[in-house]
Amino acid sequence: MATANKDRSMELQKQMIADHYKRLEAAPETGEPVVYTFVPGNLTELIRSFDALPLLPEINALQSGMRGKSGEFVVAAEKMGHSEDVCTYVKCDIGMAKSGNVGPTGTRLPKPDLLLLSYTGCYTFMKWFELLREEYKCPTVFLHVPYQGDGSLAPEHREYFVKQLKESVIPALEKVTGRKYDEERLRASLRLSAKSEDDLVAVLHSAKKKPSPIDAYFGAVYYVGPIFSAFRGTAEGSEYYRSLRAEVEERAAAGLGPVTPEGPLDDQKYRLVVEGPPNWTHFREFWKMFSDEKAVVVASTYTKVGGTYDFGFRHDPDDPLGTLADYCGGCYTNLNIPSRIDMLVKYIQEYEADGFLINSVKSCNSFSAGQLLMLREVEQRTGCPGAFIESDLVDPRYFSAANIRNRLESYLQMIDARRAERVR
Amino acid sequence: MISRAGIVDWALGIFEDLEFGAARAWLAEGPGRKACGYLPVYAPREVVHASGMLAVGIHGGGDRLEIIKGDAFYQSYICHLPRSVIELAQTGRLDFLSAMLFPSTCDVIRNLSGMWQVLYPDVYVRYLELPQVQDQATGGAFWEGELRLLLRELGRVSGRPADDASLAESIALYNTARGLIRELYRMRREAPWTVPTEELYLLMRAGEGVPVETFIEKARAYMSAVEAEPGQRKDRSRVIVVGAFCEQPPLGLIKTIERAGCYVVDDDFLLGNRFLDTDVSTDNDPVRALAGGFLRHAVSSSIMFEPDPEGKRNLMRQRVQAARADGVIFAAPSFCDPALLDRAMLRAGAEADGIPCIAFKYAENSAQFQQFREQAGTFADSMKLWGDS
Numbered sequence: 134m135a136t137a138n139k140d141r142s143m144e145l146q147k148q149m150i151a152d153h154y155k156r157l158e159a160a161p162e163t164g165e166p167v168v169y170t171f172v173p174g175n176l177t178e179l180i181r182s183f184d185a186l187p188l189l190p191e192i193n194a195l196q197s198g199m200r201g202k203s204g205e206f207v208v209a210a211e212k213m214g215h216s217e218d219v220c221t222y223v224k225c226d227i228g229m230a231k232s233g234n235v236g237p238t239g240t241r242l243p244k245p246d247l248l249l250l251s252y253t254g255c256y257t258f259m260k261w262f263e264l265l266r267e268e269y270k271c272p273t274v275f276l277h278v279p280y281q282g283d284g285s286l287a288p289e290h291r292e293y294f295v296k297q298l299k300e301s302v303i304p305a306l307e308k309v310t311g312r313k314y315d316e317e318r319l320r321a322s323l324r325l326s327a328k329s330e331d332d333l334v335a336v337l338h339s340a341k342k343k344p345s346p347i348d349a350y351f352g353a354v355y356y357v358g359p360i361f362s363a364f365r366g367t368a369e370g371s372e373y374y375r376s377l378r379a380e381v382e383e384r385a386a387a388g389l390g391p392v393t394p395e396g397p398l399d400d401q402k403y404r405l406v407v408e409g410p411p412n413w414t415h416f417r418e419f420w421k422m423f424s425d426e427k428a429v430v431v432a433s434t435y436t437k438v439g440g441t442y443d444f445g446f447r448h449d450p451d452d453p454l455g456t457l458a459d460y461c462g463g464c465y466t467n468l469n470i471p472s473r474i475d476m477l478v479k480y481i482q483e484y485e486a487d488g489f490l491i492n493s494v495k496s497c498n499s500f501s502a503g504q505l506l507m508l509r510e511v512e513q514r515t516g517c518p519g520a521f522i523e524s525d526l527v528d529p530r531y532f533s534a535a536n537i538r539n540r541l542e543s544y545l546q547m548i549d550a551r552r553a554e555r556v557r
Numbered sequence: 558m559i560s561r562a563g564i565v566d567w568a569l570g571i572f573e574d575l576e577f578g579a580a581r582a583w584l585a586e587g588p589g590r591k592a593c594g595y596l597p598v599y600a601p602r603e604v605v606h607a608s609g610m611l612a613v614g615i616h617g618g619g620d621r622l623e624i625i626k627g628d629a630f631y632q633s634y635i636c637h638l639p640r641s642v643i644e645l646a647q648t649g650r651l652d653f654l655s656a657m658l659f660p661s662t663c664d665v666i667r668n669l670s671g672m673w674q675v676l677y678p679d680v681y682v683r684y685l686e687l688p689q690v691q692d693q694a695t696g697g698a699f700w701e702g703e704l705r706l707l708l709r710e711l712g713r714v715s716g717r718p719a720d721d722a723s724l725a726e727s728i729a730l731y732n733t734a735r736g737l738i739r740e741l742y743r744m745r746r747e748a749p750w751t752v753p754t755e756e757l758y759l760l761m762r763a764g765e766g767v768p769v770e771t772f773i774e775k776a777r778a779y780m781s782a783v784e785a786e787p788g789q790r791k792d793r794s795r796v797i798v799v800g801a802f803c804e805q806p807p808l809g810l811i812k813t814i815e816r817a818g819c820y821v822v823d824d825d826f827l828l829g830n831r832f833l834d835t836d837v838s839t840d841n842d843p844v845r846a847l848a849g850g851f852l853r854h855a856v857s858s859s860i861m862f863e864p865d866p867e868g869k870r871n872l873m874r875q876r877v878q879a880a881r882a883d884g885v886i887f888a889a890p891s892f893c894d895p896a897l898l899d900r901a902m903l904r905a906g907a908e909a910d911g912i913p914c915i916a917f918k919y920a921e922n923s924a925q926f927q928q929f930r931e932q933a934g935t936f937a938d939s940m941k942l943w944g945d946s
């Protein structure tokens with residue numbers, strides 16, 4: 134049964150996260166080393182190959198947003214002197230650290246043994262860990278991932294990346310964990326990653342079907358959760374993606390749509406592509422606005438910040454360090470604006486979307502700077518008008534439900550009008 | 558001898574000319590000449606110069622440009638600089654540029670490089686990834702490779718590819734310019750009444766829009782004029798201004814700070830022109846020397862990773878001591894993540910060291926200075942009181 138399968142993948146994910154946070158909480162006693170790092174371009178397989186536990190501050194921030202805690206954390210950070218203008222993920226994290234460092238699942242978060250700073254696709258990450266380094270007084274290792282300014286990762290950039298892994302990142306991990314680098318272990322993990330990536334891509338591609346069995350934005354943020362965070366390359370991660378794929382394929386075969394917080398969305402009136410991260414503080418309300426209108430998202434760019442697997446990239450166990458370079462270099466916000474435009478155009482065409490929408494978040498220059506030009510270009514190239522809405526990631530003060538609902542409704546009415554014209 | 562006022566007027570003319578007349582005039586002087594723009598903060602202008610092109614700093618439109626088209630490209634919560642740069646471009650004011658360099662200053666400038674690729678496909682666009690890894694073998698080799706690539710590509714654009722000799726010559730010229738800038742900053746530090754920041758800033762700003770040879774000539778003339786007309790000492794507090802390394806404050810704001818009773822004795826305005834703080838060697842391989850110069854001598858700033866865990870905490874104390882300043886004015890552009898996130902660390906370090914600080918935000922087109930005047934005035938007075946007590 135589709136529902137039973139769905140429950141299984143959801144249950145699996147819940148369990149994996151709960152176990153992981155418990156292990157993190159116990160780390161000061163068990164002695165498991167903890168490495169803080171970021172989602173885009175994370176080196177989970179490498180970290181895990183040293184038996185260290187990854188902890189991702191962005192995930193804590195977004196989870197705090199979903200659980201209604203982020204507002205107070207952001208305000209706490211502003212009271213400490215952080216500007217109201219800067220990225221709210223950073224402020225949410227700092228506010229949380231200063232308020233006892235209790236994580237989203239209610240467990241206390243351990244201090245990092247190492248800050249692994251890789252700033253794929255965003256310079257704010259660099260400031261974030263400079264700030265955390267002051268807080269935790271722990272070692273920081275920097276991994277400079279060059280941007281794809283020309284639309285691809287140049288061979289010299291790949292070489293530069295691998296050199297840094299060998300010369301600084303691996304030695305730093307060896308030092309804090311007391312273990313030697315084990316390439317065979319890394320390869321085994323990368324093999325599992327590639328398998329999960331196949332499964333995830335099958336899930337994402339299923340949205341080409343009508344009706345789409347998934348929501349590729351609101352639903353898919355759950356689907357990418359394990360692979361973007363601590364579980365890529367792990368046995369439990371692999372099992373999660375195997376069951377998720379089975380569940381989605383079953384739903385697709387039965388001609389069913391995704392299950393939204395408001396129930397199943399089988400009767401789909403609009404197929405949309407979305408650019409930009411979601412708002413987390415009103416996530417369900419935001420999703421409901423779409424499902425109320427019977428709008429399903431068939432592809433999104435946000436779900437590619439932790440890897441652009443649907444364009445063919447797979448971790449390659451035969452080139453364990455080089456593949457990490459390719460992975461990091463190819464994360465969505467590390468792509469230049471022309472590549473980002475190409476991606477949206479492809480999504481609209483390949484997923485036969487009726488429209489596309491940009492959610493521009495105040496926090497994030499990496500995403501937002503350039504989105505208005507992207508809107509214009511995608512409109513021109515596809516002949517499909519887009520919608521533009523604004524909100525924030527985890528600052529509830531910037532979510533205006535009425536504005537967003539109005540914008541969405543009038544956009545969908547415009548799609549109706551265009552359809553009617555085509556019928557005439 | 559040219560008078561101080563004459564040089565300042567010349568610089569003001571260049572600064573205020575949003576049509577980039579000086580650069581256009583240079584282009585018109587010789588057939589086939591080309592110009593290359595660069596965004597803040599640091600671009601290797603030696604490479605542009607050696608490729609036979611004029612390097613032109615694009616620092617936005619300040620408070621003299623009405624934004625009509627630029628706002629259609631940027632949301633309200635993005636700093637002002639890119640919208641005025643787009644405005645300049647969309648109104649044809651940058652159509653004399655054959656190439657544009659976008660250094661890895663922040664995500665906004667990074668994304669602007671891609672926007673340029675879309676909007677101006679005939680212009681050579683290069684995103685310049687500065688090396689964040691500071692050892693020679695890794696970061697140095699990377700940056701050297703980037704510089705070699707840039708040299709090759711700019712050579713193609715200009716039709717006058719550089720060789721080692723021409724690059725060494727360009728490096729020598731920029732060493733001279735950097736030396737003069739260091740000297741001007743020293744003079745201001747030693748006797749700030751002789752080199753008002755308003756004048757120094759205009760001279761620096763003009764230097765971004767004219768050939769480096771012209772800048773050198775004017776800077777020397779200015780120094781002679783200062784000797785001849787040193788100006789009058791006033792009783793003011795000595796401050797450093799921190800955070801204005803990219804989007805520039807309006808000139809009115811710089812004047813306001815000084816007129817409110819402060820001598821600016823160090824700042825990070827137009828920081829790119831002194832990012833390398835010592836001469837670059839012209840012996841041996843000039844590309845390697847330029848790359849090495851960046852790694853060894855790049856100043857501490859918000860756009861580079863700070864490898865020293867205590868670096869941010871100590872930076873204000875070091876700069877205040879070096880400039881013998883009484884306090885710090887944190888002045889950052891609104892919505893500037895690098896400056897504003899750094900501010901928290903820098904200010905905490907300064908305050909822990911008992912250094913008086915104030916902080917405000919501006920936009921390049923801020924027009925009301927009353928609030929800044931009051932804040933800076935009270936600050937200057939309070940520093941005098943503390944200093945006397």
Ligand code: SF4
Pocket residue numbers: 191220221222223254255256257258496497498499500526
């Ligand atoms: S600016 Fe954007 S990418 Fe960077 S940390 Fe904030 S939300 Fe993440």
Ligand code: SF4
Pocket residue numbers: 636637638639662663664665666803804890892893894895896
């Ligand atoms: S002012 Fe700040 S945010 Fe704006 S472009 Fe410059 S560095 Fe980036």
